[in-house]
Amino acid sequence: MSSSTSRGASLLPIFLLSAAGFTVLTTEFIIVGLLPAMARDLQVSVPTAGLLVTLFAFTVAAVGPPLTAIMGRFERKQLFVATLLLFAVSNLLAATASNFAVMAFARFIPALALPVFWALASETAVEIMGPERAGKAISMVSFGVVAATIFGIPIGTLVADAFGWRVAFGSLAVLALAKAVLLMRFLPIMRIEKEAIPVMAQMGILRDRFVAGNVLLSLLVFAGMFTSYTYLADILEKIGKFDGATIGWILMGFGTMGLIGNWLGGKLVDRSALGASVFFCVPIALAMVALVPALHSYLLTGLILAVWGTGQAGLFTAAHVRVMKSASANPGLGASLNISGANMGIGLGAVVGGRVIDAYGLGWVGWAAAGVLALSVGLALLMMVSPKKESGLVPCMDCDS
Numbered sequence: 001m002s003s004s005t006s007r008g009a010s011l012l013p014i015f016l017l018s019a020a021g022f023t024v025l026t027t028e029f030i031i032v033g034l035l036p037a038m039a040r041d042l043q044v045s046v047p048t049a050g051l052l053v054t055l056f057a058f059t060v061a062a063v064g065p066p067l068t069a070i071m072g073r074f075e076r077k078q079l080f081v082a083t084l085l086l087f088a089v090s091n092l093l094a095a096t097a098s099n100f101a102v103m104a105f106a107r108f109i110p111a112l113a114l115p116v117f118w119a120l121a122s123e124t125a126v127e128i129m130g131p132e133r134a135g136k137a138i139s140m141v142s143f144g145v146v147a148a149t150i151f152g153i154p155i156g157t158l159v160a161d162a163f164g165w166r167v168a169f170g171s172l173a174v175l176a177l178a179k180a181v182l183l184m185r186f187l188p189i190m191r192i193e194k195e196a197i198p199v200m201a202q203m204g205i206l207r208d209r210f211v212a213g214n215v216l217l218s219l220l221v222f223a224g225m226f227t228s229y230t231y232l233a234d235i236l237e238k239i240g241k242f243d244g245a246t247i248g249w250i251l252m253g254f255g256t257m258g259l260i261g262n263w264l265g266g267k268l269v270d271r272s273a274l275g276a277s278v279f280f281c282v283p284i285a286l287a288m289v290a291l292v293p294a295l296h297s298y299l300l301t302g303l304i305l306a307v308w309g310t311g312q313a314g315l316f317t318a319a320h321v322r323v324m325k326s327a328s329a330n331p332g333l334g335a336s337l338n339i340s341g342a343n344m345g346i347g348l349g350a351v352v353g354g355r356v357i358d359a360y361g362l363g364w365v366g367w368a369a370a371g372v373l374a375l376s377v378g379l380a381l382l383m384m385v386s387p388k389k390e391s392g393l394v395p396c397m398d399c400d401s
Helices: 003-029 031-042 046-071 076-095 100-129 131-163 165-186 199-207 209-229 232-238 244-271 273-294 298-326 331-360 362-385
Strands: none
Touching (some): 003 031, 003 046, 003 076, 003 100, 003 131, 003 165, 031 046, 031 131, 031 165, 031 232, 031 244, 046 100, 076 100, 076 165, 100 131, 100 331, 131 165, 209 232, 209 331, 209 362, 232 244, 244 273, 244 298, 273 362, 298 331, 331 362
């Protein structure tokens, strides 16, 4: 077999893992663009429907690190195929949900498996391609995750506007099933030969104050973003008076700007992981506050959402790298802890935004979100000036430049 043929054979399973990651993460985030239509159909308020975001995120946050530590000992091919089949079933259940309780159960199921897939896919890609091409392997898998956070929501919104929100979930079920079949066919069997480390021993990493501080910062950053972002489609519909198709294309533009943010975040986080967080938080907070007053102008709305979309994608990248750097002795668990902290923040953000809507109205959500991001900036600045005393459990390699 030629080297080019061998390279192509090794790239195919990586590409499939990336594509599977897109489906997995889109399942989490697609609901943001569907909330108004789902709330009407299930006969609940939008803030109540927003609790589905909280349920998913809190489940991921609670089970992520321990479940990843436990499931990491299982053969990867079987684990990933089972994960995709679980997502197929759960999305089909969501597509046929007759009431809010059934929908909540349909959202709970995939939340158990998402952190396991997200945390282990990159590690598996490196094992397939070899450590000498680790960077390329991780970047390929990460592209599926980034693409889901950037394009999953607008694509789902456009599908829902054209065919209904149930079709959006049904489409994800079909995609998950197809990718399970492809992984079964092309992903090599991978025997795990790692020494089993007790879960509680691995979780001891949180005794390092700098690691714990970075996880807390991810929680606050994502809480700030999703206090407003969870209800962005509702803001555009009820205050901006945009129709469903227009909202879908607006979110597509929002996501496209995220490609710039993802690239910029990758550049800045290598210079200063904490500095990158501050750099993106400030313009996002300003954009959130400015959006509602600017909705009368297409130009201003576009500019503000471009800033917001760029910064949000940049923060996704910065947070993931920042926590993994702080936990350099166990970056896989660091990635899982960031997923946990971020999802806890997503869930809290949805709750805070919903309560603000109930108490003060939709127009005040941006101000609440900006306040949470201000707390994030304060914590980041405090960590930048504080001495980084390590516990000895986790040698901190280039925690922040």
